[in-house]
Amino acid sequence: MTYRKSIEIEGVAHGNTPIPLGSKLGNMVFSSAIAGNNPATGLIPEDPAEQVKYVFQNVRSFMEVAGGSPEHIGKVTVLVQDESIRDKVNEEWIKMFPDPESRPARHSKVTQLRQGAVVQLEIIAVLPE
Numbered sequence: 001m002t003y004r005k006s007i008e009i010e011g012v013a014h015g016n017t018p019i020p021l022g023s024k025l026g027n028m029v030f031s032s033a034i035a036g037n038n039p040a041t042g043l044i045p046e047d048p049a050e051q052v053k054y055v056f057q058n059v060r061s062f063m064e065v066a067g068g069s070p071e072h073i074g075k076v077t078v079l080v081q082d083e084s085i086r087d088k089v090n091e092e093w094i095k096m097f098p099d100p101e102s103r104p105a106r107h108s109k110v111t112q113l114r115q116g117a118v119v120q121l122e123i124i125a126v127l128p129e
Contacts, residue, residue: 011039029125077122078108
């Protein structure tokens with residue numbers, strides 16, 4: 001049996017195959033950059049608010065495929081195309097993590113993103129044993 005398992009979700013594949021969307025190693029979960037693709041079409045919407053909504057939806061789906069939930073996320077790296085996206089990210093952040101006493105660590109970085117993306121998330125999670 002393989003100790004490490006690749007994680008993929010329908011409609012949100014990593015653009016550079018053979019790189020998986022993420023990897024599960026024991027009870028640890030690591031993602032590659034998860035974008036705001038519409039999982040029904042596989043496309044990144046032009047509207048930044050839609051991208052942000054989808055990126056959080058995709059993180060939730062990613063965690064379900066990994067065998068967990070957003071509750072198991074310990075760290076999130078938020079990559080944004082520019083600072084104007086931060087408020088939209090914060091809105092969805094509070095929806096996903098409503099309890100201020102139980103939120104993952106977070107680091108945000110403004111960086112150049114590809115393929116029309118304005119936001120991407122990378123996560124590290126620990127699943128219950």
